[in-house]
Amino acid sequence: MKEKLLSIASAITSFLAAICWMGMVLFTSLGLSGFGFAVVSRISPYRNLFIVLTIIMLGLAHYFIARNSNVSKNTRTIVWIMTIVSVGLIVYPSLFRR
Numbered sequence: 044m045k046e047k048l049l050s051i052a053s054a055i056t057s058f059l060a061a062i063c064w065m066g067m068v069l070f071t072s073l074g075l076s077g078f079g080f081a082v083v084s085r086i087s088p089y090r091n092l093f094i095v096l097t098i099i100m101l102g103l104a105h106y107f108i109a110r111n112s113n114v115s116k117n118t119r120t121i122v123w124i125m126t127i128v129s130v131g132l133i134v135y136p137s138l139f140r141r
């Protein structure tokens with residue numbers, strides 16, 4: 044149970060880390076570019092904190108899975124999917140930076 048919660052929480056924090064680039068695209072497409080600037084300006088200073096929290100939570104989730112031998116296959120799958128999604132959300136802005 045801890046593993047699922049940690050993997051879902053890590054996905055949320057990686058989303059918050061990615062909001063710096065994703066927020067502007069989302070809000071501009073909805074016609075709310077002014078709101079997008081406000082959100083990005085408030086959240087972007089905390090991007091590194093969200094990345095660190097994501098890594099810590101994913102590390103704990105993988106640790107609990109490795110320590111507990113009777114974890115279901117679904118839980119392992121969820122943790123690995125959230126790991127891939129989190130890494131993608133964290134790395135994507137760095138790939139397309141000018």
